[in-house]
Amino acid sequence: DTGVSQDPRHKITKRGQNVTFRCDPISEHNRLYWYRQTLGQGPEFLTYFQNEAQLEKSRLLSDRFSAERPKGSFSTLEIQRTEQGDSAMYLCASSPMGRGAYNEQFFGPGTRLTVL
Amino acid sequence: DQQVKQNSPSLSVQEGRISILNCDYTNSMFDYFLWYKKYPAEGPTFLISISSIKDKNEDGRFTVFLNKSAKHLSLHIVPSQPGDSAVYFCAARGGNQFYFGTGTSLTVIP
Numbered sequence: 001d002t003g004v005s006q007d008p009r010h011k012i013t014k015r016g017q018n019v020t021f022r023c024d025p026i027s028e029h030n031r032l033y034w035y036r037q038t039l040g041q042g043p044e045f046l047t048y049f050q051n052e053a054q055l056e057k058s059r060l061l062s063d064r065f066s067a068e069r070p071k072g073s074f075s076t077l078e079i080q081r082t083e084q085g086d087s088a089m090y091l092c093a094s095s096p097m098g099r100g101a102y103n104e105q106f107f108g109p110g111t112r113l114t115v116l
Numbered sequence: 117d118q119q120v121k122q123n124s125p126s127l128s129v130q131e132g133r134i135s136i137l138n139c140d141y142t143n144s145m146f147d148y149f150l151w152y153k154k155y156p157a158e159g160p161t162f163l164i165s166i167s168s169i170k171d172k173n174e175d176g177r178f179t180v181f182l183n184k185s186a187k188h189l190s191l192h193i194v195p196s197q198p199g200d201s202a203v204y205f206c207a208a209r210g211g212n213q214f215y216f217g218t219g220t221s222l223t224v225i226p
Contacts, residue, residue, distance in 0.1 A: 056213060
């Protein structure tokens, strides 16, 4: 299966700790997105990469959050000094370049973060 | 500020009947709209999309209608099947960002 994978699937941490999540997109996809989803809500956009360039960040993204995509392949999302309000499902999605197919995002299964 | 809204948190439909899921948006600059389906413990799965220059797109049992003047789109599923039971999200593209609604949980009763 060559879908989007995310690691870990679950993470429990204590408040104040740093956490890092990884996303491996579909290999030929050069667009990559991170979203956060809380209970009863839809996915909320966090940031967007085209290849290795981070082209857009949500204004809601605090400076405790940082994302990288160093070689235009996998991406990492780091949260520093976690707070209980960071507890959520973190979703990664990828899509290919090109008209039409551009808009279809393929989502990974998500990483569920619980901050105690 | 919720730019994409799904006002019905849940919907129950008998198998074989039509399911109609609704979505409203506020930003007239959105140029592409999508519907996703989500099962528990999985990420959303793309279902169907429509460009803002069209008013209808059909794919098998699924049809999406767009009314730009009303800033409203709907997803029709005909006939509904028990396997369609899931949470459905509508989403809209604005620039490089995608804005999602809060979802509608569809239950198709056998």
